[in-house]
Amino acid sequence: xxxxIQSMQPRVYASGREARLAIRRREHESPTAGIxxxxxxxxLAILPASMAHDFLRFCQLNPKPCPVLATSAPGDPRLRxxxxxxxxxxxxxxxxxxxxxxxxxxxxxxxxxxxxDLVSFVLGCSFSxxxxxxEAGLPMRHxxxxxxxxxxxxxxxxxxxxxxxxxxxxxxxxxxxxDAIRAVQITSRFPSVHGAPVHLGLPGMIGIQDLAQxxxxxxxxxxxxxxxxxxxxxxTPQAVIAAAKPEFCITHAPGxxxxxxxxxxxxxxx
Amino acid sequence: xxxxIQSMQPRVYASGREARLAIRRREHESPTAGIxxxxxxxxLAILPASMAHDFLRFCQLNPKPCPVLATSAPGDPRLRxxxxxxxxxxxxxxxxxxxxxxxxxxxxxxxxxxxxDLVSFVLGCSFSxxxxxxEAGLPMRHxxxxxxxxxxxxxxxxxxxxxxxxxxxxxxxxxxxxDAIRAVQITSRFPSVHGAPVHLGLPGMIGIQDLAQxxxxxxxxxxxxxxxxxxxxxxTPQAVIAAAKPEFCITHAPGxxxxxxxxxxxxxxx
Numbered sequence: 164x165x166x167x168i169q170s171m172q173p174r175v176y177a178s179g180r181e182a183r184l185a186i187r188r189r190e191h192e193s194p195t196a197g198i199x200x201x202x203x204x205x206x207l208a209i210l211p212a213s214m215a216h217d218f219l220r221f222c223q224l225n226p227k228p229c230p231v232l233a234t235s236a237p238g239d240p241r242l243r244x245x246x247x248x249x250x251x252x253x254x255x256x257x258x259x260x261x262x263x264x265x266x267x268x269x270x271x272x273x274x275x276x277x278x279x280d281l282v283s284f285v286l287g288c289s290f291s292x293x294x295x296x297x298e299a300g301l302p303m304r305h306x307x308x309x310x311x312x313x314x315x316x317x318x319x320x321x322x323x324x325x326x327x328x329x330x331x332x333x334x335x336x337x338x339x340x341x342d343a344i345r346a347v348q349i350t351s352r353f354p355s356v357h358g359a360p361v362h363l364g365l366p367g368m369i370g371i372q373d374l375a376q377x378x379x380x381x382x383x384x385x386x387x388x389x390x391x392x393x394x395x396x397x398x399t400p401q402a403v404i405a406a407a408k409p410e411f412c413i414t415h416a417p418g419x420x421x422x423x424x425x426x427x428x429x430x431x432x433x
Numbered sequence: 434x435x436x437x438i439q440s441m442q443p444r445v446y447a448s449g450r451e452a453r454l455a456i457r458r459r460e461h462e463s464p465t466a467g468i469x470x471x472x473x474x475x476x477l478a479i480l481p482a483s484m485a486h487d488f489l490r491f492c493q494l495n496p497k498p499c500p501v502l503a504t505s506a507p508g509d510p511r512l513r514x515x516x517x518x519x520x521x522x523x524x525x526x527x528x529x530x531x532x533x534x535x536x537x538x539x540x541x542x543x544x545x546x547x548x549x550d551l552v553s554f555v556l557g558c559s560f561s562x563x564x565x566x567x568e569a570g571l572p573m574r575h576x577x578x579x580x581x582x583x584x585x586x587x588x589x590x591x592x593x594x595x596x597x598x599x600x601x602x603x604x605x606x607x608x609x610x611x612d613a614i615r616a617v618q619i620t621s622r623f624p625s626v627h628g629a630p631v632h633l634g635l636p637g638m639i640g641i642q643d644l645a646q647x648x649x650x651x652x653x654x655x656x657x658x659x660x661x662x663x664x665x666x667x668x669t670p671q672a673v674i675a676a677a678k679p680e681f682c683i684t685h686a687p688g689x690x691x692x693x694x695x696x697x698x699x700x701x702x703x
Binding site for chain 2: 339340341343344347348351359360361362363364365368388390433
């Protein structure tokens with residue numbers, strides 16, 4: 164056995180629940196990509212109830228970047244539709260705590276900072292549709308390169324709700340034209356995890372001047388016989404919340420997602 | 434009333450059957466685009482039974498350019514699935530008769546040339562999916578310009594069956610990227626009328642060197658913020674049959690399609 168290679172592979176669990184319980188027990192403390200194949204992972208945002216209605220309205224106005232999978236009652240750490248025993252205070256291994264827009268702590272448990280007015284939002288993430296694209300045989304260059312998907316702020320404005328507004332952030336995957344058409348078909352089946360692309364082929368039209376300078380993530384090559392294909396990205400709500408500077412807020416740390424009991428296949432609309 | 438403008442508009446019939454009966458009675462002798470909104474129109478190919486099996490196999494191997502809506506029994510002029518009283522010998526106003534690959538006549542009735550071994554093939558046509566695109570608010574430049582859609586021979590080979598083989602012909606419609614994505618979604622619902630595009634954005638990859646030089650139809654402008662989007666085209670089987678030079682064959686004349694009783698909406702798969 165080659166321990167060096169093996170250590171590159173994520174530990175794989177048989178279900179979302181097993182992965183989540185391993186995280187809760189602090190047995191799994193690394194990023195969650197690939198740890199529970201077939202199960203939905205989500206982005207987390209936790210806000211005081213005083214801002215929660217505006218944020219939910221923001222998500223409903225901007226469903227492509229902000230597809231809501233579940234929201235909690237104020238103060239309730241459970242999200243039963245995502246897992247019967249899910250506790251949002253313990254089931255992610257790295258959280259970020261923000262005050263007035265400043266990152267004040269990264270923690271592995273929220274019991275110390277929990278409040279009775281906190282509302283949790285879990286938003287769909289691209290892992291779900293990428294799994295469907297890979298199963299269809301489409302190449303995902305950032306995965307093949309072991310890097311993060313490149314993400315860009317665009318000139319596409321989101322629809323404002325209260326203090327929440329800002330540009331849409333998109334992720335980019337290079338695909339050959341016939342594969343891009345297939346990717347539109349496949350991701351159209353998954354509206355709750357960003358759905359179909361929002362743009363392809365002409366980055367300047369959405370305010371992206373240089374594909375080699377992503378605003379988040381890593382650069383990936385776009386080859387001569389490929390088109391850049393752009394999907395609405397879950398970094399959009401993170402950036403919008405940061406800009407709104409709520410007095411208190413919690414998010415997951417990038418890459419450390421909430422692993423749920425939902426199957427990716429259950430999100431397909433046809 | 435302005436007779437000059439009015440004469441530019443096609444006569445519109447309330448159903449496919451009414452349009453077809455007007456054609457049979459020689460009351461309607463002009464092209465069929467737009468004459469029966471909502472109803473399926475088809476391309477016609479009639480071949481001797483000795484070649485019919487290979488041609489049907491060709492269509493089944495190449496469903497995107499050759500989507501079969503109906504075939505007849507040898508010698509039978511009826512196609513009941515397309516219209517209870519349909520008679521393929523009288524229900525198109527302009528036919529082309531071919532012998533050994535040469536056009537020998539354009540006729541408005543087939544009774545004089547009918548044979549007991551003739552098999553009719555009706556193939557889906559882009560009018561059906563264009564109607565769905567227009568209903569969705571997408572601009573179709575060739576329609577707005579009153580011209581024919583531009584068509585190109587490509588470097589995409591069809592799958593051979595017996596004597597039938599040759600390059601795929603595609604039609605091109607320029608669309609802004611977000612509209613191109615919507616067009617993929619809409620036309621994916623209509624696999625029996627060419628379905629999703631086969632290519633977009635990079636014409637050189639499919640052997641098209643100059644969009645301003647279509648092999649059939651008219652030039653249309655592709656603007657800076659548009660992508661050329663390419664669909665498999667019903668001219669493919671026409672060109673493949675011409676190249677195979679059957680001893681006898683009949684087709685519709687371009688633009689003079691078979692109008693059926695099927696509704697376009699009935700072809701949508703979801």
